[in-house]
Amino acid sequence: MKRITSVLLLLAGTALAGAAQAQVFVPGNLVVSVEGNGVEGATSGPYTDNQAAPLTLFQFSHNGTASATYQSALVLPQTASGANHAISGEYGSSSEGGLQLTGNGRDLVIAGYGVNAATFNADPGSFGGVAGNKALAQSAAADVPRVIAVIGANGSVNMTTALTNVFDQNNPRSVASYDGTSFYISGQGTGTDQTGGVFFATLGANSATPITGDDTMAKSSSKTDDATQDTRAVRIVDGQLVVATDSKGGKNNARSYVGTVGTGLPTTDLNAGPTMLPGFGNTGGTGKETISFATGNGVNVPTASSANVTVNLSPNDFFYADANTLYVTDSGNPKNDSTVSSGTSIGDGGLQKWVRNPTTGVWSLEYTLAAGLDLVPNTDTSGTTGLLSLTGEVYNGQVELFATSYTIGDTDPSFLFGITDSLSATSGAGEKFTELAEAPADSTFKGVAFAPIPEPATWALMLAGFGLAGATLRRRRSALA
Numbered sequence: 001m002k003r004i005t006s007v008l009l010l011l012a013g014t015a016l017a018g019a020a021q022a023q024v025f026v027p028g029n030l031v032v033s034v035e036g037n038g039v040e041g042a043t044s045g046p047y048t049d050n051q052a053a054p055l056t057l058f059q060f061s062h063n064g065t066a067s068a069t070y071q072s073a074l075v076l077p078q079t080a081s082g083a084n085h086a087i088s089g090e091y092g093s094s095s096e097g098g099l100q101l102t103g104n105g106r107d108l109v110i111a112g113y114g115v116n117a118a119t120f121n122a123d124p125g126s127f128g129g130v131a132g133n134k135a136l137a138q139s140a141a142a143d144v145p146r147v148i149a150v151i152g153a154n155g156s157v158n159m160t161t162a163l164t165n166v167f168d169q170n171n172p173r174s175v176a177s178y179d180g181t182s183f184y185i186s187g188q189g190t191g192t193d194q195t196g197g198v199f200f201a202t203l204g205a206n207s208a209t210p211i212t213g214d215d216t217m218a219k220s221s222s223k224t225d226d227a228t229q230d231t232r233a234v235r236i237v238d239g240q241l242v243v244a245t246d247s248k249g250g251k252n253n254a255r256s257y258v259g260t261v262g263t264g265l266p267t268t269d270l271n272a273g274p275t276m277l278p279g280f281g282n283t284g285g286t287g288k289e290t291i292s293f294a295t296g297n298g299v300n301v302p303t304a305s306s307a308n309v310t311v312n313l314s315p316n317d318f319f320y321a322d323a324n325t326l327y328v329t330d331s332g333n334p335k336n337d338s339t340v341s342s343g344t345s346i347g348d349g350g351l352q353k354w355v356r357n358p359t360t361g362v363w364s365l366e367y368t369l370a371a372g373l374d375l376v377p378n379t380d381t382s383g384t385t386g387l388l389s390l391t392g393e394v395y396n397g398q399v400e401l402f403a404t405s406y407t408i409g410d411t412d413p414s415f416l417f418g419i420t421d422s423l424s425a426t427s428g429a430g431e432k433f434t435e436l437a438e439a440p441a442d443s444t445f446k447g448v449a450f451a452p453i454p455e456p457a458t459w460a461l462m463l464a465g466f467g468l469a470g471a472t473l474r475r476r477r478s479a480l481a
Helices: 002-022 117-122 456-466 471-476
Strands: 030-036 052-063 067-075 088-090 107-113 146-152 157-163 172-176 182-187 197-202 234-237 240-247 255-260 288-292 308-312 315-322 325-330 350-356 363-369 384-395 398-407 415-422 434-438 443-450
Touching (some): 030 088, 052 107, 052 117, 052 434, 172 234, 182 234, 240 315, 255 315, 398 443
Parallel strands (some): 384 443
Antiparallel strands (some): 030 052, 052 067, 107 146, 146 157, 182 197, 234 240, 240 255, 288 308, 325 384, 398 415
């Protein structure tokens, strides 16, 4: 019996070794999207603002939100192969590079530009766009398709989805998908064109169906064409499409909030923008919020506990800890250009905790987490003003949150931060962000997500080999995953 057990253990170990060799990502690890050189000491740069640059995925193991350790880097292909396109990012872009885990946990998804970075930078003017085009985002979508990359747990990359009718001369920002075969993609168009907002596409497609569509009036009476608004992080939350927007485009669209898109998961043109979550921002829909000493980030609020100030919201990304608790990354540098009580356009950068009243359904800002971020006002010329991307997990009533920084300068140093918040907390007192990692020189951090889970057969072998019972999966599961 002892000999049989030894043989079985040997076979299990051999199977585990084979699975591990094929495994690029480890479940429970963090993955960060990086634009630029991507690896310390790499020689593909240096890059200047707005140039094309490789997209790389950094993997970190982590001890909760206390520390993180770099493990590996996966550079997404810079060369087209068969039906797969190349993919690049725009170095220094303040809004793209969002990274998400698919709903079934098997893949990561990200959007970029279908071009080799070195080829584009050698002659950017040949890729359409504005006269004398030098910025990658200003390339014409017909010449540089906006590509969706699907990355498996074993490092496989599918880049057959190359869209030519979205985000013309502007940024693709975020992708949401349940299983890597169909996608919601979010971004910005130009002027009064019809290429911004949220679109739906299927794997391998070269065009996408507008979802928000022609959703806002022309910005002035001299322009008769209606427009599509720009949107930021898009996510599937408990079967409902939800999106963040921070926009000044369109006459009736000077607003910034988190909102639902249609009902459920629409696949046809709604010709309607998101519906603001009740209470998220003022009733006029102009993206303002009155914050107090207790609810603000300590940068743009008065020091007197009795005073209030109105700021512009600037939501980039969000995480539902449960049906009544929403965490939102705010850039602190609002795109909404309306002034507030101070006479300037200031924000509330950091990580906002919004709480929903289950009786009325109205959301309210509970507090803003910012300690440890070393925030600067958006009136400065450099530094971190808030946060960009976000992911999180809930475990035993504690919410572990991971976010990337948002900077006032496009090529300022960028960081990965972690913080733990009690789900039931009504104050952020005593809570502080920990800097987990800094992007290497000539690189910027963008999106953050948990690593994908291997296919069931591979995962079963790994669990058997380690004698695990799925603790990692249990930690990763939130109420609305």
